[in-house]
Amino acid sequence: MDVITNNTLRCTIALAALESVVDPELGLNVVDLGLICQVDFDDAAGKIFVQMMLTARFCPMGESLINAIARVMEATFPFAGITVLQTFDPPWDHSRISPEGKRFLNR
Template sequence: MSQQYTEQEVTDIKERVLTALETVIDPELGIDIVNLGLIYEIEFDGETGDTIVKMTLTTMGCPLADILTDQIHQALAEVPEVKNIEVKLVWYPAWTTDKMSRYARIALGIR
């Protein structure tokens, strides 16, 4: 059974997805992936509940990709509208410390 969400509902769902992703902590840095600026885009299909999380990693050969992907799946299980989750790693634009929130920079001592 498919459901149509209004644009506002989709926006709200994406906000809740982002909030859920704030519980995913980068084990090396001890800061969540949202504040690190690793989440580039969230796509949510209102008909199917399919959710695509486009994200990057701080370094290309980062060994944490699988761990973070598993944690993303666990975190998004808390958002009832989200059905199928796909995590897509993107390398462009490349991640830099500029993408970090002020909170993350302070926590890591980066100016």
């Protein structure tokens, strides 16, 4: 589970906050599930870009997860504009799940 970032310290803060966003179908947070791909900070523009994936292209909870991620990031970084982008390249697979997540899911 590697997250690409241009600011390791702030990304660590973002990921800690995003652990509160739980996939309702699996009961596991989006960080340990490996859904967060990239978190970049554009200080000049005052924006943060979060790139995420879903476990399936037509995930029924996709929009809900995107909105929850945006809300958590807005609360954590209140003076930044937040953009959450979705990607399917590469597709999500079980190798993205953290060791903690695998224990939680008994994998």
